[in-house]
Amino acid sequence: MNKSLIVNVIAAILVAVGHFFDLTVVFTIGLFALSGAITNWLAVHMLFEKVPGLYGSGVIPSRFEEFKAGIKHLMMEQFFTQENIDRLLTENASSAIDLSPVIDKVDLEPSFDALITTVEQSSFGGMLAMFGGTEALIPLKEPFIEKMKLSLTELTQSEAFNQILIDELEQPSVMADLQEKVANIVEQRLNELTPEMVKDIIQDMIRKHLGWLVVWGGVFGGLIGAIAALIQA
Numbered sequence: 001m002n003k004s005l006i007v008n009v010i011a012a013i014l015v016a017v018g019h020f021f022d023l024t025v026v027f028t029i030g031l032f033a034l035s036g037a038i039t040n041w042l043a044v045h046m047l048f049e050k051v052p053g054l055y056g057s058g059v060i061p062s063r064f065e066e067f068k069a070g071i072k073h074l075m076m077e078q079f080f081t082q083e084n085i086d087r088l089l090t091e092n093a094s095s096a097i098d099l100s101p102v103i104d105k106v107d108l109e110p111s112f113d114a115l116i117t118t119v120e121q122s123s124f125g126g127m128l129a130m131f132g133g134t135e136a137l138i139p140l141k142e143p144f145i146e147k148m149k150l151s152l153t154e155l156t157q158s159e160a161f162n163q164i165l166i167d168e169l170e171q172p173s174v175m176a177d178l179q180e181k182v183a184n185i186v187e188q189r190l191n192e193l194t195p196e197m198v199k200d201i202i203q204d205m206i207r208k209h210l211g212w213l214v215v216w217g218g219v220f221g222g223l224i225g226a227i228a229a230l231i232q233a
Contacts, residue, residue: 004044004214007037011218028229029222036221040214047119059122064195070114075152075186078106080179099156108145115144139212161185 011034018027045051050058060067079102116137155161161182 003212004037004041007215007218008034008041011037011222014222024232025226025229028232029225032225032228033218033222036224037214037218040217044213056122059119061195061198063118063122064198066118067115067198068190068193070111072183072186072190074108074111076179076183079103079152079156080182100153103149103152103156106149108148109141111148112141112144155186155189158189 011030014026014030015034016030017023018025018030042051046054046057047060048058050061079099084102119137
């Protein structure tokens, strides 16, 4: 169900009914609701798409390199610290290393907070503040964390990734070299990403939840329209 479309259609119907039947209150409610819904829809759209003439639009694709750098930093600073590697080498010396338990226990909330900060500090931050600020993005935290854990698990379960780890177990001194090799693998895999792929990953999970931003934009727009019509009456 496309919540945004339904709200826009209902608002447009109110505008049409109010206009053709000369119902000022209905027309005003519909007009304000339609403007609120469309404005919020445009704000969501501008997160992902560059709109000609609208400065700050397309903020997520434009921050593509920062997104990749953040993932690499997360991988190396959270998963592949010397302590984690030493523990994994000790516990899995005779078998392939499964990093899924580590990924499940890692707190990914800082990565979500970093994404929120990036959007807030961008030129899009001012417009976002008009529609509830960063609080409007809070419902995205759990879907973001689940998606990131799934993506990181798939990355660490690749054959090339595990083969390098297994080979390094046979070396007497592996810590520094292992970290460097892992960093190279992560960087190579991230280099395979395109701005479009990153946009699709975030877009799929964000649009599902930000649809309510459009719904509430229409609802509150309609309420403001009703108040305006009653004041003028």
